[in-house]
Amino acid sequence: MKFIAKKPREGINVSDEHPLVEAGTLVVGLTAIFIVIALLLVFIVEIALYFVPAETEAELFWDWIPEDLVTVSPNDERLYRTQLLVDRLVDHWADAPYDFRVEIDDSSVANAMALPGGLIIVTQGLLDQVESENELAFVLGHELGHFRNRDHLRALGRGVVMGLFFAVITGNDVAGLGIKATDITVRGFGRKQESKADEFGLAIVHSEYGHVNQASRLFERWNETNQSTSAFVAYLSTHPQPGDRVADLRAIAERDGWQIDGEISQLNWDRN
Amino acid sequence: MENLSLFFNFGLPLIILMVAYFIGSTIEKKHFANIREREDALHGFPVVSFDTMPDDWNVSSSDMVTGSIVISLDYFKRVIAGLRGLIGGRIKTYEPLLERARREALLRMTESARTQGYDAIFNVRLETSRLANASRDGKGTAGVEMLAFGTAVKLKGRFG
């Protein structure tokens, strides 16, 4: 046999498709698929919520508190007063599904959360900030609004379902899921849910005081102190812009004929 | 402040990805050009994978020769491969990389044989192995080693 020097044609083992084309199709295709799956999962959660009535939720969560919560002592005056305020507000809510408990989170960041089982958490920071009882009442009423719309369960459900989906896809440890699921908090609430909760809060404040003075004071204060962010970032955030919330609340008050002026109830943290 | 976090979560990885892509593809083109040049220089040097020798060849000495290269997968390619891992199919971005590695390994083996004065290489074998850690989230180094080895022979007199 004879040797003849030859070499093969170039490009047989490489495809001539530009890598960016492959990258582009993959990204677009996968995004589309994920959006569809996400919508499907949200739908599944909605159906599941229908089958978990409030009674079951009360049974399961009635004394549950998140593990990493730093609470104040049960004798705390503000805790006592806030619980009283909540009870007064709930009196105006005919179909309240269960009893509501208040816990105070020892954090200096102003925040309030609605958690499964009727647990309302407010932070020290929030209590430091509010200037009147009306203002606090609106915040609590807003959280009650979340409970009425079962938003807290929705967030929990979506968190669990999404977590499960991604664990299966990426093969992560499923045990860690249980831990993650119990830590799901209000971050999952959507902007529409926030608006609905705002509306309920305003209504319940009106029922208690006969007017809605100071109800949107918290947002007005935030609006004044916050630097305005770009429209894109505002879209991505989980809450509506404070300025928008103030405007929406004014519009609701006008629509329902509620007075914005009225006697402001002062905060009274003393036990007597 | 939110703008800053947006930048770090989306903007920066995107920039790194594009830098990786552009630099990676420039390096790739240069390497291919270099490979073609060296292959042309070695044109006429027999490299085969069987071990039967032509009857009229007289071997004076022989030895094993090897050539190897460890090539790394750039960030862009790994991201694409990760996405592929979800829907399956050919990972087209890896193909030029493996082609380069293989040809480079063969070239190094052949060049080493020629420098040592050999005239042909028989019974060539090619092996690939994965090196280092290529963890899923893109951190860590990822390398592929391509090894080519064969038996080089010195012939008495030129072959026809």
Add this chain to the structure above:
Amino acid sequence: MNVSSTHSIVISNTESIPGRNIVEFYGVVTGNTVRAKHVGRDIMAGLKNIVGGELRGYTELLQDSRKEATERMIEQAASMGANAVVNVRFATSSISQGAAELFAYGTAVRVS
């Protein structure tokens, strides 16, 4: 690529094509594919790991890869004007998590 089906190239993993003589030899030809499995197969494989048995999804995947790699190798040989590839070998290796490279190589020759 279905180009190889139009070539009449013989391949074998022996030194020469049985019954024929090598007249000319050219050089090493290779064929290469890298494929990723998709999550569906992954999940099935995970379940199969519990009960045991053939991972049919993977079998098919690797069969397709091997076929493609072989076709590319044959195409290289055809572009050199060869009519046979001898001493064919396969190699499989994992390039990164979830991606396997399948590799076929041999020597392109002309047989009588």
